[in-house]
Amino acid sequence: xxxxxxxxxxxxxxxxxxxxxxxxxxxxxxxxxxxxxxxxxxxxxxxxxxxxxxxxxxxxxxxxxxxxxxxxxxxxxxxxxxxxxxxxxxxxxxxxxxxxxxxxxxxxxxxxxxxxxxxxxxxxxxxxxxxxxxxxxxxxxxxxxxxxxxxxxxxxxxxxxxxxxxxxxxxxxxxxxxxxxxxxxxxxxxxxxxxxxxxxxxxxxxxxxxxxxxxxxxxxxxxxxxxxxxxxxxxxxxxxxxxxxxxxxxxxxxxxxxxxxxxxxxxxxxxxxxxxxxxxxxxxxxxxxxxxxxxxxxxxxxxxxxxxxx
Amino acid sequence: xxxxxxxxxxxxxxxxxxxxxxxxxxxxxxxxxxxxxxxxxxxxxxxxxxxxxxxxxxxxxxxxxxxxxxxxxxxxxxxxxxxxxxxxxxxxxxxxxxxxxxxxxxxxxxxxxxxxxxxxxxxxxxxxxxxxxxxxxxxxxxxxxxxxxxxxxxxxxxxxxxxxxxxxxxxxxxxxxxxxxxxxxxxxxxxxxxxxxxxxxxxxxxxxxxxxxxxxxxxxxxxxxxxxxxxxxxxxxxxxxxxxxxxxxxxxxxxxx
Numbered sequence: 001x002x003x004x005x006x007x008x009x010x011x012x013x014x015x016x017x018x019x020x021x022x023x024x025x026x027x028x029x030x031x032x033x034x035x036x037x038x039x040x041x042x043x044x045x046x047x048x049x050x051x052x053x054x055x056x057x058x059x060x061x062x063x064x065x066x067x068x069x070x071x072x073x074x075x076x077x078x079x080x081x082x083x084x085x086x087x088x089x090x091x092x093x094x095x096x097x098x099x100x101x102x103x104x105x106x107x108x109x110x111x112x113x114x115x116x117x118x119x120x121x122x123x124x125x126x127x128x129x130x131x132x133x134x135x136x137x138x139x140x141x142x143x144x145x146x147x148x149x150x151x152x153x154x155x156x157x158x159x160x161x162x163x164x165x166x167x168x169x170x171x172x173x174x175x176x177x178x179x180x181x182x183x184x185x186x187x188x189x190x191x192x193x194x195x196x197x198x199x200x201x202x203x204x205x206x207x208x209x210x211x212x213x214x215x216x217x218x219x220x221x222x223x224x225x226x227x228x229x230x231x232x233x234x235x236x237x238x239x240x241x242x243x244x245x246x247x248x249x250x251x252x253x254x255x256x257x258x259x260x261x262x263x264x265x266x267x268x269x270x271x272x273x274x275x276x277x278x279x280x281x282x283x284x285x286x287x288x289x290x291x292x293x294x295x296x297x298x299x300x301x302x303x304x305x306x307x308x309x310x
Numbered sequence: 311x312x313x314x315x316x317x318x319x320x321x322x323x324x325x326x327x328x329x330x331x332x333x334x335x336x337x338x339x340x341x342x343x344x345x346x347x348x349x350x351x352x353x354x355x356x357x358x359x360x361x362x363x364x365x366x367x368x369x370x371x372x373x374x375x376x377x378x379x380x381x382x383x384x385x386x387x388x389x390x391x392x393x394x395x396x397x398x399x400x401x402x403x404x405x406x407x408x409x410x411x412x413x414x415x416x417x418x419x420x421x422x423x424x425x426x427x428x429x430x431x432x433x434x435x436x437x438x439x440x441x442x443x444x445x446x447x448x449x450x451x452x453x454x455x456x457x458x459x460x461x462x463x464x465x466x467x468x469x470x471x472x473x474x475x476x477x478x479x480x481x482x483x484x485x486x487x488x489x490x491x492x493x494x495x496x497x498x499x500x501x502x503x504x505x506x507x508x509x510x511x512x513x514x515x516x517x518x519x520x521x522x523x524x525x526x527x528x529x530x531x532x533x534x535x536x537x538x539x540x541x542x543x544x545x546x547x548x549x550x551x552x553x554x555x556x557x558x559x560x561x562x563x564x565x566x567x
Contacts, residue, residue, distance in 0.1 A: 111373075182410070184406065184408060184410035185410060185412055185413075187368065187371075187404075187406060187410065188406065188410045188411075188412065188473070188476070189412070189422070189426075190368065190371070190399065191366060191368060191399055191403060191404035191406075191477070192399065192400075192403065192422065192423040192426065192427075192476065192477065192480055193396055193397070193399040193400030193423065193426070193427055193480060194396070194422075194423075194426040195396050195426075198426045202422065202425075202426065203412055203422075206413070206414070207412070207413050
């Protein structure tokens with residue numbers, strides 16, 4: 001019996017090792033580490049393949065306007081402009097729409113409406129991007145062309161479709177953030193004589209700020225990184241749109257679409273090949289910068305703890 | 311002023327309250343005297359908190375509720391269809407069981423009411439209101455040098471007084487307190503009780519409490535609730551020294567509840 005064994009053991013022996021605990025601890029540690037490791041590996045791989053871009057091409061040429069890979073001209077300005085226009089357009093559409101929808105769902109909608117709307121929004125999240133791209137191609141593009149644009153495949157077409165792709169993420173994470181705001185805050189504001197809207201605007205939204213910022217950042221990440229829709233509906237024209245009122249209604253080409261479209265045809269190890277990876281490095285850095293900005297906006301972990309009292 | 315001539319701030323007539331099919335309050339009748347402290351006592355689930363939250367219609371946020379009878383504030387039914395609930399809550403403030411300051415600065419917590427009710431748009435007047443409210447809640451001296459600190463850094467007793475300051479900043483006529491000291495230590499509890507006594511010079515106060523000593527010490531009138539009914543209502547001194555009903559006596563002496 002184990003009890004008798006314990007009695008016979010000398011008192012200065014160290015306590016028994018709990019192997020179950022050790023193993024679980026190790027697994028959790030390994031899982032956590034693997035995430036960091038994979039991010040590091042991705043970056044190293046990108047650097048290895050893409051570094052010649054920044055070493056072999058003069059920076060002035062690299063950020064120039066002309067993207068003619070066959071002639072050895074690798075100007076990324078037009079691709080950066082394309083990504084910026086499409087992403088910014090999508091964000092401007094999706095962020096207000098997403099937050100307002102989350103507020104409606106979380107604060108105003110009667111339960112029966114919520115029960116219908118929430119699963120529908122989840123369905124929207126599950127639609128493959130190529131289906132949405134197809135929808136943009138056959139349904140949205142003709143409308144935009146009929147409205148007077150030179151072609152239906154424009155930055156705006158892409159932005160609108162991407163906005164709807166990012167919407168479910170923003171809605172559901174914002175709504176979670178609103179839901180997590182303690183009822184006591186709402187009661188406190190209502191009991192003073194604040195209206196429901198004043199309560200939401202001045203108490204609930206500020207208290208949910210960090211979660212909403214995260215929602216917005218994930219939404220932006222989705223819009224920047226999306227490839228298929230960008231490839232299908234933005235027109236694929238690698239030129240900088242003329243600045244003007246119709247800037248959104250000209251065809252563009254995004255960074256992701258460029259990689260996807262050209263990777264299949266490029267000679268492995270050529271300069272063109274490494275430039276495509278160089279574009280990947282830039283995308284990686286942009287998302288990294290956005291995440292860092294989000295952290296700054298939310299305020300570090302310690303600030304957040306202080307603010308919410310936990 | 312003798313007892314009989316103290317005007318009634320609130321009159322409750324045959325007031326019943328339902329959560330769906332469950333009747334939480336059964337035909338209550340009682341007066342709430344102006345600028346006096348009325349304590350509501352009784353075991354958990356007896357309806358005293360429901361009644362308190364019926365007075366400023368905080369129960370309205372719960373689906374499936376229904377009220378019958380009347381609660382008259384200065385003679386006007388607060389459940390009449392034309393009553394603006396937001397306006398009602400400006401007149402009847404509430405302090406909750408768990409201190410619930412907003413995750414904002416001390417200053418912003420007190421300034422919240424004056425801001426949303428647009429009581430002033432002058433910075434110096436707002437400062438004056440915040441200061442007077444904090445003084446009224448006996449908190450000013452402790453926080454005057456750190457008004458910009460987060461209210462979350464205060465201790466629970468200070469947080470509860472901050473919530474009282476936040477409530478009186480909008481100058482309500484009635485203050486409802488739902489077990490305001492139950493989350494506080496004994497010293498902070500006495501602070502809040504002293505404060506209630508001072509506040510009663512200007513405000514009508516209704517307090518729900520589990521604590522018999524607190525009701526006996528701090529209130530002028532006491533109502534005893536049991537299973538949704540008001541068993542007995544009287545001057546606090548009378549109710550505690552010579553209760554008329556046997557149920558009341560056994561509860562306040564601790565034999566039942």
